[in-house]
Amino acid sequence: MKKFFKFLAFIILGLLIISLFLYALGYEYIFKAVNTTYLTGHKTAFIDDYPYFDNHVIHNSEKIKEWPLKKDYNQTEASSSLDSLNKELETAAFLIIKNDSIWFEKYYNGYDQMSKTNSFSMAKSIVTALMYKAIQDGYLENTDQAVSDFFPEFDERLTLGDLSSMSSGLNWNENYYNPFASTARAYFDENIREQVMDLKVVEEPGKEFKYLSGNTQLLGMVIEKATGKSLSEYLSESFWKPLGMNDYALWQVDSEESGMEKAYCCISSNARNFAKLGKLFINYGEWNGEQLIDSAYIAKASKPRFKATPHYGYGFWLSNYKDKEIFYMRGVLGQYVIMIPEDELVIVRLGRKLIRSEEGDKHYQDFYMYIDETYKMLDHAS
Secondary structure, three states: OHHHHHHHHHHHHHHHHHHHHHHHOOOOHHHHHHHHOHHHOOOOOOOOOHHHOOEEEEOOOOOOOOOOEOOOOOOOOOOHHHHHHHHHOOEEEEEEEEOOEEEEEEEOOOOOOOOOEEOOOHHHHHHHHHHHHHHHOOOOOOOOOEHHHOOOOOOOOOEHHHHHOOOOOEOOOOOOOOOOOHHHHHHHOOOHHHHHHOOOEOOOOOOOOOOOHHHHHHHHHHHHHHHOOOHHHHHHHHHHOOOOOOOOEEEEEOOOOOOOEOOOOOEEEOHHHHHHHHHHHHOOOEEOOEEOOOHHHHHHHOOOOOOOOOOEOOOOEEEOHHHOOEEEEEEOOOEEEEEEHHHOEEEEEEEOOOOOOOOOOOOOHHHHHHHHHHHHHHHHHO
């Protein structure tokens, strides 16, 4: 028994030393990371994690505008291969918009039309849309405006467009599984502003694509400062209310005290609402006869900035799969809003898993598979 208590005391002492070490080095957020992932049965962030964080509410209007349903709504069943894929990857929602109406939707694993799930990095596309809206509203000048106009601490060469197009040259470590990397700290720490303000430009901005979540976080901070509104407030008045979303959404913040949205991440809503954003973008900013955002902005965002990296524009992923111009919102674990203007298609998929890309490809394998299955269903219906 004495040996047991000595062993227990040794373990407790070791944990205490580790704790003091982590606090001394500024890694105390790791305790929150362990509590919200491993102690809930997960290895990383998960689509239902928003209750474990502080959130700002993105209010919707009392005037909800329900999606119209096509005459043949859900008359074409999901193919067996699509159902198998969705079951294998633990899909929550799969939805197809054709023209201006819902053509197909199906929910899995206990989720439904109103289920909120974390969209993760799909927020990057939304923040870029908010940037363009802030330009349109006169809060910002243009994409060439210097970040130093708002935060003089940053290199004068760094522009808003550099942040949106992922070409900032900032020293951010984009690693989702290293607990000491920048993105992990941003996800679990309680003062993201402080973290971002410590960043430095270490490579010439505006020269090449390098995907960094810190870019969008800094862009969100610029929008917040320029508008004098939280990102949640600005998103609510700019898009959530005008689009008649069917429910409020939640945007994770670093802490209640700091109140800074994770601009690079973490808007929780449902598939029907995310589809409305897709429809807004595929219509180049027009919604029910009203131009919510200038069409020229969406046209610019959906084209590559750099020839060497044609897979990314300003805040959106790009593909020419099936010889079609496709742009889409993407979040970790396989969150997608895929927009195919040529065929007036919006495909929404939310879920827990994805299939990694093949070597050298910038798009995940399931991205292609969801498009393939959608066209199979449409061909079968015609």
